[in-house]
Amino acid sequence: MKPTPKQALRETGVRVTRQREALLKVLTEASDHPDAAELHRRARTIDDSLSLATVYRTLSVLEREGVVLRLALENGGARYEVADTPHHDHIIDLDTGEITEFRSEKIEDLQRQIAAELGYEIVHHRMELYCRKRT
Structure with a gap:
């Protein structure tokens, strides 16, 4: 059984702070792929001391540790999912x-x-299709 995102962080030695926990809760419960600003808005309902800068720093840590996936969009933006x-x-x-x-x-x-x-044997892959609706 895969560890939860919080367990995965602990296993890598990363401290689970109140802010990281709030962000993980929002990401785990998200049914969409929110950007950093939307994650900030949602996480502030859990911890109103959370700043946007903290969200960006936390997302970097979570991505580095493999707990969060970052979807880099062609327009330069990014969306996130666990x-x-x-x-x-x-x-x-x-x-x-x-x-x-x-x-x-x-x-x-x-x-x-x-x-x-x-x-070759595939070890890992991601596929993102950038599309426009047909008119």
């Missing part, structure tokens, strides 16, 4: 910024097949 969810890929709407999660066994099989044909 890393302990089952593997999935993303479609990012370039017009609205909406992020849709999906999983396709066909794509997963094809990626494994291509890697094997080139003499």
Whole structure:
């Protein structure tokens, strides 16, 4: 069984502060992929002393420790999600910024097949499709 994000931090020796705990709670409960400003807004309902600078610093620590995944958007922005969810890929709407999660066994099989044909075994991968809705 995978450790919770809080347990994963403790296992790496990172102290779980009140601010980190608030941010982890918000990320764990998020059904979307919030940016830092939205995470700050939500986390302040738990800990009103939390500053935006602390959110950015904490996100860097959480990402470095592999607890949080950062989705770097083409416009320079970033969105976040916890890393302990089952593997999935993303479609990012370039017009609205909406992020849709999906999983396709066909794509997963094809990626494994291509890697094997080139003499590799996939250890980890991420796929982000940047799209626009058809009109």
